[in-house]
Amino acid sequence: MKQNKTKIEIVISEIEQQIKNRSLMPGARLPSVRKLANDLGFSVSTVVEAYERLIALGKIESRTGSGFYIVGPLAPLSLSELGPKLDRSVDPLWISRQSLEAKADVFKPGCGWLPDDWMPLDSIRKALRSAARSPDDCLMGYSTPLGLPALRDLLARRAQSKGINANLNQVLLTDSGTQAIDLVCRFLLKPNDVVLIDDPCYFNFHALLKVHQVKVIGIPYTPTGPDLEAFKKAVETYNPRLYITNSGIHNPTGAVLSLSTAHQLLKLIEQSNLIVVEDDIFSDFEYSPAPRLAALDNLSRVIFIGSFSKTLSASIRCGYIIAKPEWIDQLTDLKIATSFSHNGVSAEVLLSALTDGSYRKHIELLKVRLAKAMHDTITQLEPMGIKPWIKPQAGIFVWCHLPKGVEASEIAKYCINHQVILAPGNAFSQASNAGQFIRFNVTQSNHDHIYETLADAIQQES
Amino acid sequence: MKQNKTKIEIVISEIEQQIKNRSLMPGARLPSVRKLANDLGFSVSTVVEAYERLIALGKIESRTGSGFYIVGPLAPLSLSELGPKLDRSVDPLWISRQSLEAKADVFKPGCGWLPDDWMPLDSIRKALRSAARSPDDCLMGYSTPLGLPALRDLLARRAQSKGINANLNQVLLTDSGTQAIDLVCRFLLKPNDVVLIDDPCYFNFHALLKVHQVKVIGIPYTPTGPDLEAFKKAVETYNPRLYITNSGIHNPTGAVLSLSTAHQLLKLIEQSNLIVVEDDIFSDFEYSPAPRLAALDNLSRVIFIGSFSKTLSASIRCGYIIAKPEWIDQLTDLKIATSFSHNGVSAEVLLSALTDGSYRKHIELLKVRLAKAMHDTITQLEPMGIKPWIKPQAGIFVWCHLPKGVEASEIAKYCINHQVILAPGNAFSQASNAGQFIRFNVTQSNHDHIYETLADAIQQES
Numbered sequence: 001m002k003q004n005k006t007k008i009e010i011v012i013s014e015i016e017q018q019i020k021n022r023s024l025m026p027g028a029r030l031p032s033v034r035k036l037a038n039d040l041g042f043s044v045s046t047v048v049e050a051y052e053r054l055i056a057l058g059k060i061e062s063r064t065g066s067g068f069y070i071v072g073p074l075a076p077l078s079l080s081e082l083g084p085k086l087d088r089s090v091d092p093l094w095i096s097r098q099s100l101e102a103k104a105d106v107f108k109p110g111c112g113w114l115p116d117d118w119m120p121l122d123s124i125r126k127a128l129r130s131a132a133r134s135p136d137d138c139l140m141g142y143s144t145p146l147g148l149p150a151l152r153d154l155l156a157r158r159a160q161s162k163g164i165n166a167n168l169n170q171v172l173l174t175d176s177g178t179q180a181i182d183l184v185c186r187f188l189l190k191p192n193d194v195v196l197i198d199d200p201c202y203f204n205f206h207a208l209l210k211v212h213q214v215k216v217i218g219i220p221y222t223p224t225g226p227d228l229e230a231f232k233k234a235v236e237t238y239n240p241r242l243y244i245t246n247s248g249i250h251n252p253t254g255a256v257l258s259l260s261t262a263h264q265l266l267k268l269i270e271q272s273n274l275i276v277v278e279d280d281i282f283s284d285f286e287y288s289p290a291p292r293l294a295a296l297d298n299l300s301r302v303i304f305i306g307s308f309s310k311t312l313s314a315s316i317r318c319g320y321i322i323a324k325p326e327w328i329d330q331l332t333d334l335k336i337a338t339s340f341s342h343n344g345v346s347a348e349v350l351l352s353a354l355t356d357g358s359y360r361k362h363i364e365l366l367k368v369r370l371a372k373a374m375h376d377t378i379t380q381l382e383p384m385g386i387k388p389w390i391k392p393q394a395g396i397f398v399w400c401h402l403p404k405g406v407e408a409s410e411i412a413k414y415c416i417n418h419q420v421i422l423a424p425g426n427a428f429s430q431a432s433n434a435g436q437f438i439r440f441n442v443t444q445s446n447h448d449h450i451y452e453t454l455a456d457a458i459q460q461e462s
Numbered sequence: 463m464k465q466n467k468t469k470i471e472i473v474i475s476e477i478e479q480q481i482k483n484r485s486l487m488p489g490a491r492l493p494s495v496r497k498l499a500n501d502l503g504f505s506v507s508t509v510v511e512a513y514e515r516l517i518a519l520g521k522i523e524s525r526t527g528s529g530f531y532i533v534g535p536l537a538p539l540s541l542s543e544l545g546p547k548l549d550r551s552v553d554p555l556w557i558s559r560q561s562l563e564a565k566a567d568v569f570k571p572g573c574g575w576l577p578d579d580w581m582p583l584d585s586i587r588k589a590l591r592s593a594a595r596s597p598d599d600c601l602m603g604y605s606t607p608l609g610l611p612a613l614r615d616l617l618a619r620r621a622q623s624k625g626i627n628a629n630l631n632q633v634l635l636t637d638s639g640t641q642a643i644d645l646v647c648r649f650l651l652k653p654n655d656v657v658l659i660d661d662p663c664y665f666n667f668h669a670l671l672k673v674h675q676v677k678v679i680g681i682p683y684t685p686t687g688p689d690l691e692a693f694k695k696a697v698e699t700y701n702p703r704l705y706i707t708n709s710g711i712h713n714p715t716g717a718v719l720s721l722s723t724a725h726q727l728l729k730l731i732e733q734s735n736l737i738v739v740e741d742d743i744f745s746d747f748e749y750s751p752a753p754r755l756a757a758l759d760n761l762s763r764v765i766f767i768g769s770f771s772k773t774l775s776a777s778i779r780c781g782y783i784i785a786k787p788e789w790i791d792q793l794t795d796l797k798i799a800t801s802f803s804h805n806g807v808s809a810e811v812l813l814s815a816l817t818d819g820s821y822r823k824h825i826e827l828l829k830v831r832l833a834k835a836m837h838d839t840i841t842q843l844e845p846m847g848i849k850p851w852i853k854p855q856a857g858i859f860v861w862c863h864l865p866k867g868v869e870a871s872e873i874a875k876y877c878i879n880h881q882v883i884l885a886p887g888n889a890f891s892q893a894s895n896a897g898q899f900i901r902f903n904v905t906q907s908n909h910d911h912i913y914e915t916l917a918d919a920i921q922q923e924s
Contacts, residue, residue: 027701027735063733093795100607100803104599116598124601125594128807132590136578137566139586142776145562175637175779178802186673207799211648239489271525273489314604315806317637333555337669340640341562343805344777345590 007042011050019059019070030060030068093207095427102421109445110412110423110438112202112251113314114396118369118443120353120362124313127352131345143344145332147173151351152320155306159322162283163295164304166322172331175342177281177307177319178204181244183331184277184303184321185212186338194240196274198226200399200428200437202251205244214241218430221253223390225261228268235272243269243276247292247304248283252428252439253399254392262291269301276302284311284363285370285395299324310396311363312353316346370396373442380451381440384458389437398440399425406461408435414457420450469504473512481521481532492522492530555669557889564883571907572874572885572900574664574713575776576858580831580905582815582824586775589814593807605806607794609635613813614782617768621784624745625757626766628784634793637804639743639769639781640666643706645793646739646765646783647674648800656702658736660688662861662890662899664713667706676703680892683715685852687723690730697734705731705738709754709766710745714890714901715861716854724753731763742768746825747832747857761786772858773825774815780808832858835904842913843902846920851899860902861887868923870897876919882912 018024030051031039037047051068054060061071099111131139146152152171159166174180189195191213197205199218209216217234220227226245234240249256257265269276278293283306294304299322307319321331335342353359377398378388385403392398402408408424415422425437480486492498495513499506513530516522523533561573593601608614614633621628636642651657653675659667661680671678679696682689688707696702711718719727731738740755745768756766761784769781783793797804815821839860840850847865854860864870870886877884887899 025701093798096798096802097607097794100604100798113604116602119598119602121598121601128590128594128601132587132594136581136583139583139590139777140578140581140775142562142575142771145559175641175805176801176803178800179637182800204799204802207795211796211799239487309604313602313807314803315601317803317805332559333669334673336555336558336562337666337673338640338644339638340558340666341638341776341779343637343779343808345775345811346805346808349807 007040007046008050008053011036011040011042011047012053015050015054016059024070026070028070029066030070032067091427095421095423096204096207098416098421105419107420107444107447107450109440109450110421111441111444112396112423113441114310114443118366120312120358123353123356123358123362124316124349126356127349130352131349134345134348138348139345141344142341143173143347145336145341146171146328147320147342148344148347148351151318151347151354154351154354155320155322159294159304162280162289162292164292164322165295165298166304170299170322170325170328172321172323172328172335173342173347174319174321174335175339175346176317177279177305177309178208179339180305180307180319180321181205181277181279182208182211183334183338184305185209185242187327187331187334188242188275189214193242194238196231196234196240196243198245198250199431200252200425200434201244202246202279203423203427206427209244219243220431221250221255222261223253223255224258225255226265228261228264231265232268235268235274240272240274243274245276245278245293246282247278247280247294248286248290249392249395249397251282251395252397252423253389254395254397255390256290256393257293259291262293262296266293266296269297274301278302278304280304280306281310282395285367287367287394294322303327308350308354311366312350312359316349317343318346318350367394370394370442373446374398377440377442377445380445384451384455386438386454396441396443398442400438400440402436402438403458403462406436406458408438410461411438411454411457414460415453418453418456420453469508470512470515473498473502473504473509474515477512477516478521486532488532490532491528492532494529553889557883557885558666558669560878560883567881569882569906569909569912571902571912572883573903573906574858574885575903576772576905580828582774582820585815585818585820585824586778586811588818589811592814593811596807596810600810601807603806604803605635605809607798607803608633608790609782609804610806610809610813613780613809613816616813616816617782617784621756621766624742624751624754626754626784627757627760628766632761632784632787632790634783634785634790634797635804635809636781636783636797637801637808638779639741639767639771640670641801642767642769642781642783643667643739643741644670644673645796645800646767647671647704649789649793649796650704650737651676655704656700658693658696658702658705660707660712661893662714662887662896663706664708664741665885665889668889671706681705682893683712683717684723685715685717686720687717688727690723690726693727694730697730697736702734702736705736707738707740707755708744709740709742709756710748710752711854711857711859713744713857714859714885715851716857716859717852718752718855719755721753724755724758728755728758731759736763738764740764740766742766743772744857746773747829749829749856756784765789770812770816773828774812774821778808778811779805780812829856832856832904835908836860839902839904839907842907846913846917848900848916858903858905860904862900862902864898864900865920865924868898868920870900872923873900873916873919876922877915880915880918882915 033047037044060068152168155171156166156168189212193214195214198221219230294302304322386400389399412422412424423439425434495509499509522530614630617633618628618630651674655676657676660683681692756764766784848862851861874884874886885901887896
């Protein structure tokens, strides 16, 4: 009896193994009882019993007169199953969802956006009222494939002011900056390609690249840009396809690419197969413009991406891609196939808000406010032993080193139970020392409760 | 000399072949001149000459002191190169782009949307003014991951009225119906999976599925739904993963799924590994509701999709997915990773327009107008020998058979040169007789110029 049971288990585990490694796909027919018994040298009753148990387990099914089949459907693509399991408190998607789902009474120094009252509310309200008076076709029809010409022209001019030589036919509107990067990834990547990212980098890049099932290599980010030695080595070792980076102000470190690093970097890129996505999302917060890879490279291998989520509205979504004309044409086909069109009314609203004369003033005031918030946040953190990695020249983030022996994910766990959502370093980087860092959004950090909770968390930890 | 030239050509074509079949990937190092000469039994000078010519052709490059490398980058994903080349006049993407790019003075009986003045303009203008008065966080912040609860609740109730048992936590807002289907495809499909579609079907399904690099099998659509014999055979032969269909009113045929066919179809589906995407986009044009697969199946294997592009606005974009809770959770992760959020203000605007009390009246008037346009279009077409495949009970499309010997793509080519954009059958179907059909949008067909041009085209052709 014991031996017989073991044989049944052998059959079961063999079939489970084949289902797992996909040599038996859902819907596949199993060998007949007689054949399998023969092949294994087991009795027919052993195999019958094994099949019965697999039916009871819901793994196979019997179809009358036809035999036994692997039960479908396939488990659908689960982001949480693609790649190593992460502790939910440092899983990028979980942090995004926590921040997005958080109630108004929760403090969010870990989130990536500005408080509503830092945003140009009056200008957006005015732009919506103006959109309500738009011509019929603007309100009702699908947009043209590239999108509102006047907005594309403005975006091309803004790019030109950063030295990027583009015209409106090289600008493609999308529904968000993230969608823009996703479209480029769909255009360029296939599974198992290698993609270089900054380490640390914006955490949603990790989530997005997981969807594309590519291999991700992090390049340490220095105060003047990516580490060139590491970059060179990665290019030589992995023949990577894409490099995704922030320009202007780097997320999460607040560092700025130096002209010399940009030049060296492009020399390496020109000798490789790399294409670069330069995400310019924080650019309007700059005091003095940092070099843009797209400008140096003249949009040859660099694709320039932007959006208005940080400066106009995160709810009226619109992003854009600036690239060479033949790529724009192909990306437009891809955009139509996967989303048919974008939100044309949003484009109208954002164009109004950008051109009503108040935008520049809004940004100037915002920068003053940001500088103060940066100073205040650092001043509050330093006495707690939480030290900025660098003092950012601009932007909304400061990337901070925790006191020795304190682990960011533990702090984040404690804080989330006390109504404070943090962004622990592990979400931005898979480097072994990432847990020593936390990113603070200075615009969301002006509350005593945050620092009190942090102090409690650190005390608990150390 | 002659022989030597041939050897050079042998080397060149061998390397070109290896690049083509990807055994030499971009960035890969070529064998050294000496090694290759040795391996092939050719002289070193032959290989040097071959490498020089490959450099001149731009296929390989020399890196000083390091050797020869295959030039990158890889050609990016081009939709036009995935799959057989289509005549541009029947290429689904080209038709979409032509229609989307068409100037106001072009007639578009081939497009898939209603004229602006058939749409609820006043209601949308009012809703935009109302959005301008929204609370700050609605205008500025990212939406919650699933989206506006009040709109999701309304959508769940609307689904319930069709017999679909869903609550608001099973509704995920997206930026469009197309994006919703694309998300589901990303969730479920991998390259080379088999997907069943109706034949004919909405042409953008072809373009979208091309992006997913799946194998597409068309199931002939009958006046009461998909051909069950063909469906059964496809299920048995291909073990397909997904079936994408329209519910309510089928695009392009205007046919309606019968309850009996729906029941038989689901029995086949339940015995297979299929998951179904039911795209409900035209549902508000129905007089009496057709059966919904999602209702019969109780959202077990059916995912229900919808949007407002046809009844509220194609420019204020918002779509939705209704599915079982565990799938909604995974789809939400995927949505965050690939687009971070959706347009929250659009959700507010559409909710206002749906609930301001005028929507039902708008739809009732629209249906009367549609019935008249359907009658008028058919009355104009029939004397020209252009006969409806069936007389649709509702909706905006009539699928018509051309006179014998007349080819839709030829007619479409003639007409586009005369300011009329048609939708030839070949864009909806790869069946051999597809060129005998044209889809007419009855709301865009009330112009003598269309019928005069059609008559000229037919005369030229026959």
